[in-house]
Amino acid sequence: MLIPHLRIVLVDTSHPGNIGAAARAMKNMGVTELVLVTPQQFPHPEADARASGADDVLAAARVVATLDAALADCVLAIATTARTRHLSAPVLEPRAVAEHAVATLAEGPVALVFGRERTGLTNAEIDRCNLLAHIPTNPGYSSLNLAAAVQVMCYEARLAWRAQQADAAAGGSARAEPLATAEELEALYAHYASALIRIGFLDPDKPRHLMRRLRCLYHRAALQRNEVALLRGILSAVEERKQPGSKCGPRPPRRGDGNS
Known part of the structure; x- marks a missing residue:
């Protein structure tokens, strides 16, 4: 049984064998959608060899130039990290992440994002994701192979998917409003x-962490599409009132406002 709409995104992978091994780990768990962001060597014979029967996953893999392109249509993006980050998205362990991811699949694609073998994901790449997944390895030896990390996350996703299917068969309900995509x-x-x-609230020369804090806030909120439209409508109204000649103060009270 395959898990639809669950996407594995590998960023700037340096070793082609890791791509093949990740594809094998995916297929073991019923995950087939693989997106590669600027892989250093792909296609490659070693990737094919390490896939060991998951050649179809490699053949269907998409190669894109940016992480934004990989996540554009996703309603949820989860970054995997070996360490916690300052001012980052909420950090969860794999089981909680998988349960949240699988619960969201009905709304659209969900991405699990894995970084470079040596350095992981950059802070800017982390900022593109809604949640952080941290695998609680042995502190004395925390290094985890890329394919092994993919295996852990896909295994937890499969457990969560099986539980969801059982719940759906028992009459579980779906979300009423669609979630916003990463592009939105x-x-x-x-x-x-x-x-x-x-x-004048944000100084572009000294932005500090304002936009990262806003990202964290809205990532926790899991915004729906209609909520994004509402927020953008408010922002447009604010911008219009700051046009030359516009009045920026509060509007005068009108009859019926309760201010008389």
Whole structure:
């Protein structure tokens, strides 16, 4: 039984054998969608050899130039990390992450994002994700092979998927409103930055951590599409009131406001 819409994203993988081994780990657990962001060597015979029967996963893999391209249509993106990050998204262990990911699959694609073998994901790449997944390895020897990390996450996803299927068969309910995609959230954050600069709240030369804090806030909120539209409508109204000649103060009370 395959897990639909669950996407494994490998960023800047240096060793082609790791790509093949990750594909094998995916297929073991019924995950077939693989996206590679700027792999250093792919296609490659060693990737094919290490796939060991998962050649179809490799053949269907998409290669893209940016992480944004890999995540554009995703409603949830989860970054895997070996360490916690300052001002990052919420950090969960694999089982909790998998349960959340699988519960969201009905809304659209969900991505599990894995970084470079030596250095992992950058802070900017982490910022593109809603959650962080941390595998609690032995502190005395925490290094985990890329394919092994993919195996752990896909295994937990399979357990969660089986539990969800059983719940659905028993009459479980679906989410009422669709979640916003990564592309829609990035547009919201760009709109926020533009509006905050316009009203003088954000100094583009000294942004500090303002936009990262906003990202964390909304990642925790799991925004729906209609909520993103609402927020962008508010931002547009704020921008309009800051146009030359517009009145930026509060509107005068009107009859019926309860201020008489």
